[in-house]
Amino acid sequence: MNRRRLALIFGNEDYSDAAKLKSCVKDADDMAATLTSLGFQCTKYHNLNKRSTDIAIRDFCATIEDDDCILIYFSGHGMEAYGKNYLLPIEPLEDPEFDCISLDTLLKDLKRSGNNLLNIIILDACRFDENNDTWKIKAINKQPHLKAAFGNALTPHINIPKDSQFALIFSSDPGTVSYSGEEGGNSFFTSALLNHLATPQLEVDNMMKQVRKEMLQNSQGQQRPWIHSCLTEDFYFNQVVPVSDISFNARWAQCGVTVAGGNGPGNEPNKFNQPWGFYLDNDQTLYIADLRGFRIMEWKPGATSGRVVAGGNGEGNRDDQLNLPVDVTIDKDNDNFIISDYGNQRVMRWPRQNGTNGEVIIPNINCWGVAMDDQGFLYVSDVGNGVVKRFQVGEANGTIVAGGMGVGDRLNQLNTPAHIFIDHDQSVYVSDSGNDRVMKWVKGATEGVVVAGGRGRGSNLRQLSNPRGVFVDSSGTVYVSDHWNHRVVAWPKGMTKGIIIVGQSGQGGATNQLSFPFDLSLDQSGNLYVVDEWNSRVQRFDIEKS
CATH class of the missing domain: 3.40.50.1460 (Rossmann fold)
Structure with missing residues (x-):
């Protein structure tokens, strides 16, 4: 509970x-x-x-x-x-x-x-x-x-x-x-x-x-x-569900399994119209921001179609509508979706249980990625201003935790920060897509550290090209959706070049290919989930057992 x-x-x-x-x-x-x-x-x-x-x-x-x-x-x-x-x-x-x-x-x-x-x-x-x-x-x-x-x-x-x-x-x-x-x-x-x-x-x-x-x-x-x-349930002051330890030599199946979508673009319940960000729950339920479907979709494990859980009433700015939702996360303490409603320049809170409309909690923000930490703080990337902000519940202004010195490529700057990941120490990992790098900002730091890419836009193993989704496992390995290179790359902690883990066969729609991968995540077993934008699907790549 x-x-x-x-x-x-x-x-x-x-x-x-x-x-x-x-x-x-x-x-x-x-x-x-x-x-x-x-x-x-x-x-x-x-x-x-x-x-x-x-x-x-x-x-x-x-x-x-x-x-x-x-x-x-x-x-x-x-x-x-x-x-x-x-x-x-x-x-x-x-x-x-x-x-x-x-x-x-x-x-x-x-x-x-x-x-x-x-x-x-x-x-x-x-x-x-x-x-x-x-x-x-x-x-x-x-x-x-x-x-x-x-x-x-x-x-x-x-x-x-x-x-x-x-x-x-x-x-x-x-x-x-x-x-x-x-x-x-x-x-x-x-x-x-x-x-x-x-x-x-x-x-x-x-x-x-x-x-x-x-x-x-x-x-x-x-x-x-x-x-x-006389407790009848286990109580943890700091309960976390860590991703299973993943070996440095871990490998993933090169052919993915479609777990959501895969039926071409569209607005029907079994399709996506440009999927972008998503949230992977502990039971492997997926919540996907369907950008041009103007909705958030829920896909249960094994389901052949999804269910609209937010939006779905056409493009608009009413409290029951969304306009280009780019990302979604869940506030489990309060049982709400938190939605980055990019087209309306607002972040919305939407009840998970039969919610028919949302509430604006952060207005007038060039929002993209959203994430929550273990303490219930909300983080939002503001792409227009080149910053990531942290918000307390009910707070509208927030505190800058990454960037803040203008748009640029210095270590204290960001350029089009997209997706974000928050670790248990409240360090912020951000895909700095305009600079083709992923940066880590330790809590309280005034500048970040490059942990992936940062060697210019390109396709060699030291480079990224417009990175999007980012995930960090318990060993510090950074996983990145290398958007324009149509691949997912892992950067072990301290390494200066990455390892292609899926997408080695180039752009395409086959099971061993990706076409503009967007967001990604790993489940508790280490299986990799990737939003495959132009193929209108979410793929799961199973970790291979040693």
Whole structure:
């Protein structure tokens, strides 16, 4: 299930002098930054009193919808009293029941906020019993850098609402304490957590094993985090579906299989009228931008005809029409198509489930390629201005992430950027078609690196000719639709020339030929899919088993 991700984050450190803490605000800030990069919509607070905390929780719960993934993170003081666990606000305390935030009550509030929620509570707060008047304990003998951050630990007795999915993660075992890190750093727990939170394909229980191992080492065996879970599904902070590792010596069948179209040009359901960009889903369903059919077509595996899922009402600019759609991707978190409607100079959002019309989300843009990263950011190539921009959901202006220094051929410029690919590090690969090259722009870079072509327009193995579709596998090999050379070329990482993997027989309509290949992608088995524009079809070239 693709759940919307919401996080509420607290960092409380400005307690009275005897109980003042040092790392909690930094812990909260760093957690918010990491969770945001992992697709969470974060709401963050520092040093709140009881009333402000109650309001923050109330307002947050009001935003929760059915099926959401909810994360609460608290760094600060905590305590156990009367067999219950409490989180401490920034103000004097008399009675925990009235002056603190009850963990039991917080869990019940989450349970009432929506159905089928997945809740994760992370507490970097070692609690003290009200009968124990020590807010801090002495550092471990002979280990002066180990400074106790809080006090005694939470009670293990937690009232988790029934029929709910909860994972409660604590910074230390019951009856033990947490330690702060060195001056200016994170606490031991949050530091270890941040080191593993974004690790791809690490399920939360396995992630905590790694966190636990690191913390035991760093604390000389004095601190071990604790997780109490009643999850009924696997949860990954950074779930990715990587393309299977592809050998450097991999080969593909030279004769392709037609998986969509192939019946000549036209507007019938079994035909295309100039297919361009496409999106390959994990189940091998294809979503194809049919340029002059003014529609997006869905083709299921094994189907002999497609289905219109967006547009299809003729050329136009109404909200139920498209005009020269050049590319499409899917926002799975919100179950929408994202469509580059080039002829109308707009990017549209179109519901996947029986959507009859779309909504303009980015107007007045010379859009071409569209792609989304793992964190839910949208990337659009603006061919007229020679840039690639990144957009947050609902944002109309965007941030330039490639190009931006005018149209040209320098390393900080692009010329007609076409298709784009975003890797798990948010690096942008762009087919710079006017410069006959593919460039990689690392996140935050002011100029790109040429990873394919860039030796002028031509047909030798160091050259490309008007490249279009681009895909990058987990080893860093770049796959390019070499449009005017009617072939697909692979450029292994660090190589200065490419390898023709399909299309060695020249332009044509045979199964071992391509005619102006456009977009491309690989499935999880390494099979290659190519939009064969002038043959009005999509071809699959199976990877050969070694």
